[in-house]
Amino acid sequence: MRFLFITLFPEQIEQAAGHSIIKRAVDAGLVEVSCINPRDFATDRHRTVDDTPFGGGAGMVLKPEPMVAAIRMAKQQLPAARVIAMCPGGRTLKQDIVEEYARSGQDLILVCGHYEGFDERIFNWVDEKLSIGDYVLTGGELPALIVMDAVARFIPGVLGKMASAVEDSFSTGLLEYPQYTRPVEFEGLEVPEVLRNGNHALINRWRRKEALKATYLHRPDLLAELGKEDVLLLNEIKQELAGDNNG
Structure with missing residues (x-):
């Protein structure tokens, strides 16, 4: 399964994918992780990807031109992928959504926001919005990584034993029972x-x-x-x- 991140900070994604279970999955060819940086599609010499909001207000808003160009490039690489924008206005990530993504086997393009968010017109090139909870972070990279981590666990071979993912908290609709190991x-x-x-x-x-x-x-x-x-x-x-x- 392929995960393509549209992000201003590809090093954050690459670093996270270079450790533990996800790294082993990448090395084994079970998961593919790649990034596209919207700055590469900015047309001015400062590689500008944000601007002040119409109507006034604090912060900066991600411009549609570089973001949409990045999404188009991502769709060229993964034509059948689902495009997901990480933002507070989306449906909240839950285990049934994770399993839905995993069952579909569909590649995911994860669009990471930053600053005050996306120009609304960007969502015309997105299949859905997704949130990981009712709080605000500095960017969409961490939420997008959470989506990858949660979905990848259901890919056969990633955990070694598929039952480990199926029996975890929320997969049964309940919190997990207590676990113990040696010593007695x-x-x-x-x-x-x-x-x-x-x-x-x-x-x-x-x-x-x-x-x-x-x-x-x-x-x-x-x-x-x-x-x-x-x-x-x-x-x-x-x-x-x-x-x-x-x-």
């Missing part, structure tokens, strides 16, 4: 017995219950749709928590 005892804290007895049915039930508990305590908004067995487990959790509070 650390400063008086022990790994739960159920994880050490080899009974996989009990282990799976414990993990599901703990995932429900974590979600109930920290992200109850994710519990809108539960099956019958999950409802029973959640009732157990509520009774146990009520007992702890009364005790």
